[in-house]
Amino acid sequence: MGRNSDSRQRMVEAARQLIRERGYHGTALSDVVSRSAAPRGSVYYHFPDGKGQMAAEAAARHAQDQVEVINRTADSASSAEDLVGTYFDLARDGMVGSNYQRGCAIAPLVIEASEESEGLHDASRRSFSAMVDGMAFQLIVHGVGNADARELAHAVMAGVEGAMVTSRALRSPQPFDAMRVALTDRARSLTAGARTPS
Numbered sequence: 776m777g778r779n780s781d782s783r784q785r786m787v788e789a790a791r792q793l794i795r796e797r798g799y800h801g802t803a804l805s806d807v808v809s810r811s812a813a814p815r816g817s818v819y820y821h822f823p824d825g826k827g828q829m830a831a832e833a834a835a836r837h838a839q840d841q842v843e844v845i846n847r848t849a850d851s852a853s854s855a856e857d858l859v860g861t862y863f864d865l866a867r868d869g870m871v872g873s874n875y876q877r878g879c880a881i882a883p884l885v886i887e888a889s890e891e892s893e894g895l896h897d898a899s900r901r902s903f904s905a906m907v908d909g910m911a912f913q914l915i916v917h918g919v920g921n922a923d924a925r926e927l928a929h930a931v932m933a934g935v936e937g938a939m940v941t942s943r944a945l946r947s948p949q950p951f952d953a954m955r956v957a958l959t960d961r962a963r964s965l966t967a968g969a970r971t972p973s
């Protein structure tokens with residue numbers, strides 16, 4: 776049972792990596808098997824609904840990972856401005872470190888596959904919603920009002936996603952830097968005069 780679970784998790788993580796690099800249509804099940812070193816016959820054992828099921832789980836894994844990043848960043852952040860700035864820095868560093876090859880594991884499902892599968896559309900919506908909710912919660916903890924926190928969380932996620940696309944196209948970190956300036960300024964303005972957590 777443990778070995779089967781480990782094989783499944785390796786395939787989900789491999790699918791996540793490949794979708795980030797190649798998109799949904801560019802990711803073949805054979806590539807997932809090769810990268811995960813999973814037994815070839817295990818794909819349809821673990822994912823009887825095929826590639827779409829695997830991609831949905833990869834999107835959920837990506838969202839969970841990003842919420843964990845947000846929470847860790849928030850734990851060490853001194854303010855909402857610091858949280859937003861550091862989150863952009865991490866995304867920027869990840870893009871530069873991948874030589875502009877690694878994007879988001881969720882966005883390709885929206886762009887390439889949502890018309891094919893209502894399940895993928897739902898997975899994308901749930902995944903992005905989890906990330907927005909996680910960021911909004913931590914912004915509230917750092918002194919941003921509820922409505923403003925949700926608005927800013929949407930802007931941060933949209934800013935990071937847009938920066939990923941334009942940064943890959945331009946092979947430059949400048950889109951991340953520009954969005955960082957704009958949204959850290961917004962975070963600062965929303966907490967001006969408010970006490971930050973100790």
